[in-house]
Amino acid sequence: xxxxDKGAADALVWALLxxxxxxxxxxxxxxxxxxxxxxxxxAAMALNFLLGYTGVLSFGHAAxxxxxxxxxALTIKLLYPSTPFGMLVGVAxxxxxxxxxxxxxxxxxxxxxxxxxxxxxxVFYFIAFRWFSLxxxxxxxxxxxxxPINLGFTTVDILNDNKAFYYFVLAIFAVCAAxxxxxxxxxxxxxxxAIRENERxxxxxxxxVDRHIWMSWVISCFFVSVAGSLxxxxxDFVDPRALRWDQSGNFVIMAVLGGMRSFWGPLxxxxxxxxxxxxxxxxxxxxxxxxxxxxVLVVLFFPRGVLGIIRRKAVS
Amino acid sequence: MAGYGIxxxxxxxxxxxxxxxxxxFNGLIIGAFYALMALGLSLILNLSGVIxxxxxxxxxxxxxxxxxxxxxxxxxxxxxxxPFLVAGIGVLVERVLIRRLYGxxxxxxxxxxxxxAFMIEDGTRFIWGAQSLPFSIPTWLSKPLSYQFFFLTGxxxxxxxxxxxxxxxxxxxxxxxxxxxxxxxxxxxxxTVSVLGVNVRVLRNLNFGLGIYLAGLAGVLASxxxxxxxxxxxxxxxxxxxxxxxxxxxxxxxxxxxxxxxxVASGVTSVFFPSASxxxxxxxxxxxxxxxxxxxxxxxxxx
Numbered sequence: 098x099x100x101x102d103k104g105a106a107d108a109l110v111w112a113l114l115x116x117x118x119x120x121x122x123x124x125x126x127x128x129x130x131x132x133x134x135x136x137x138x139x140a141a142m143a144l145n146f147l148l149g150y151t152g153v154l155s156f157g158h159a160a161x162x163x164x165x166x167x168x169x170a171l172t173i174k175l176l177y178p179s180t181p182f183g184m185l186v187g188v189a190x191x192x193x194x195x196x197x198x199x200x201x202x203x204x205x206x207x208x209x210x211x212x213x214x215x216x217x218x219x220v221f222y223f224i225a226f227r228w229f230s231l232x233x234x235x236x237x238x239x240x241x242x243x244x245p246i247n248l249g250f251t252t253v254d255i256l257n258d259n260k261a262f263y264y265f266v267l268a269i270f271a272v273c274a275a276x277x278x279x280x281x282x283x284x285x286x287x288x289x290x291a292i293r294e295n296e297r298x299x300x301x302x303x304x305x306v307d308r309h310i311w312m313s314w315v316i317s318c319f320f321v322s323v324a325g326s327l328x329x330x331x332x333d334f335v336d337p338r339a340l341r342w343d344q345s346g347n348f349v350i351m352a353v354l355g356g357m358r359s360f361w362g363p364l365x366x367x368x369x370x371x372x373x374x375x376x377x378x379x380x381x382x383x384x385x386x387x388x389x390x391x392x393v394l395v396v397l398f399f400p401r402g403v404l405g406i407i408r409r410k411a412v413s
Numbered sequence: 414m415a416g417y418g419i420x421x422x423x424x425x426x427x428x429x430x431x432x433x434x435x436x437x438f439n440g441l442i443i444g445a446f447y448a449l450m451a452l453g454l455s456l457i458l459n460l461s462g463v464i465x466x467x468x469x470x471x472x473x474x475x476x477x478x479x480x481x482x483x484x485x486x487x488x489x490x491x492x493x494x495x496p497f498l499v500a501g502i503g504v505l506v507e508r509v510l511i512r513r514l515y516g517x518x519x520x521x522x523x524x525x526x527x528x529x530a531f532m533i534e535d536g537t538r539f540i541w542g543a544q545s546l547p548f549s550i551p552t553w554l555s556k557p558l559s560y561q562f563f564f565l566t567g568x569x570x571x572x573x574x575x576x577x578x579x580x581x582x583x584x585x586x587x588x589x590x591x592x593x594x595x596x597x598x599x600x601x602x603x604x605t606v607s608v609l610g611v612n613v614r615v616l617r618n619l620n621f622g623l624g625i626y627l628a629g630l631a632g633v634l635a636s637x638x639x640x641x642x643x644x645x646x647x648x649x650x651x652x653x654x655x656x657x658x659x660x661x662x663x664x665x666x667x668x669x670x671x672x673x674x675x676x677v678a679s680g681v682t683s684v685f686f687p688s689a690s691x692x693x694x695x696x697x698x699x700x701x702x703x704x705x706x707x708x709x710x711x712x713x714x715x716x
Binding site for chain 1: 458532
């Protein structure tokens with residue numbers, strides 16, 4: 098296959114994303130699916146900031162995704178009907194939660210870190226499930242919807258216009274992706290890579306490893322909560338499944354499937370996973386088995402992910 | 414009138430004591446389940462570095478197999494045979510799937526067992542149906558032992574006794590049999606154990622089976638109390654993780670202690686703040702992580 102250089106790959110990704118609402122219906126998709134892919138891609142890329150670039154295994158990112166979603170939904174429903182305000186509150190709440198939980202877990206490593214993130218993630222699941230008067234438990238937060246965005250000179254009707262909402266999501270995705278790329282290129286990002294490659298050496302160089310992992314954790318949770326907030330807006334609804342542990346597993350499999358060592362990997366993983374899930378769940382009731390089987394097959398046969406395989410082929 | 418007042422106060426006190434006792438005992442039972450499950454998870458985690466997400470699934474299989482076997486073998490036969498069958502499935506799964514992932518990033522084994530958990534839940538639903546199934550236990554076990562302490566049904570006492578016996582058996586195996594000693598040695602330093610001529614692959618295989626056996630046993634016992642659903646393991650797996658974290662990674666006595674502790678804590682909390690009975694175990698976990706990140710009985714510097 099022809100070797101793509103970095104600039105060309107970026108251009109290709111953006112071209113595909115920008116034109117998605119126009120070609121998606123022609124290949125059997127629909128615009129909401131496109132929005133969902135972009136939202137999950139943002140979540141998986143945010144997770145990969147921690148997983149692929151810092152080398153820390155979090156299995157509890159659904160909690161912050163869900164907090165962002167609940168924060169946005171409840172703010173719009175109960176406090177003030179404004180989409181940007183709701184997103185701001187949701188993201189702030191989720192990031193604050195991550196910042197508080199961070200110091201308790203950043204000293205842990207490997208499987209222990211993973212276990213604690215799972216367990217802490219479940220706290221928020223139980224809160225959402227149990228606090229019926231606020232969250233309506235298993236029924237979820239409904240009877241609200243995203244509000245058109247007033248830019249002063251014009252109003253963007255993201256409520257009724259699918260394509261407008263897609264581009265709204267894509268614009269936020271673009272800002273977040275650019276911010277993450279910028280962070281990874283900065284000295285801070287390079288330090289994270291150094292920690293991933295050899296934590297002990299990084300420590301000997303005088304890098305405060307725990308603090309860097311905490312920062313990476315909070316940044317990662319911040320971006321995943323932005324995705325969660327958009328997810329609530331997409332569905333005009335949120336229920337506790339948004340923050341259950343299987344959601345965390347989905348983020349991880351997306352990152353792994355696309356390729357953890359590459360910036361765009363999680364985007365590709367999210368696209369493959371969601372299209373597959375969409376197809377399987379419309380074909381059979383036993384979609385859980387197939388998704389489970391999919392996890393097993395990916396782990397056994399594609400541990401480097403799609404981009405990892407392509408890159409290895411390009412090198413050899 | 415005064416006597417009446419005192420009497421009613423005494424009644425109230427007696428009722429309260431009974432309520433607290435009931436919940437402590439209830440917590441102990443739940444804690445015993447957590448511990449049984451967490452011990453299995455801990456065994457596998459310590460020797461192989463694998464977090465077995467599918468543990469709850471194996472628990473469900475244990476319950477369902479017992480349900481299927483009861484018409485042929487009766488309760489006792491099912492109780493004995495079912496955990497062994499589940500362990501057999503576990504050994505097979507380890508051999509075919511999990512063995513390939515040793516030595517790789519723990520991420521992969523986590524994802525694999527995650528997928529397995531999905532498949533098992535869906536599989537049990539496919540075979541036995543999604544609706545809750547009744548699980549019959551011998552009638553003489555379901556009678557209360559005393560009318561004063563109405564909560565002491567025979568089955569509950571029997572369950573605690575059986576869990577106790579299983580835990581005692583596990584520690585006897587680990588301390589006095591060659592297999593157990595090798596497992597413990599492997600937990601500390603697998604490489605040396607391998608150099609000394611122990612077949613580590615077989616060791617990990619058997620160890621996995623042992624862990625799954627405990628899950629299967631917990632499954633049979635839990636179905637007698639909670640009934641059978643495909644998701645029966647779901648509610649037990651998170652507390653089992655917390656039992657391990659609270660007790661300390663790498664320490665089996667710690668895991669046992671952690672399980673009982675969180676069980677009793679959530680039992681007692683449910684008397685005073687029913688809605689916080691789940692939250693309290695997470696609070697305990699946070700407290701342990703802040704004060705003593707390696708867990709109550711965990712070794713320093715293991716993780």
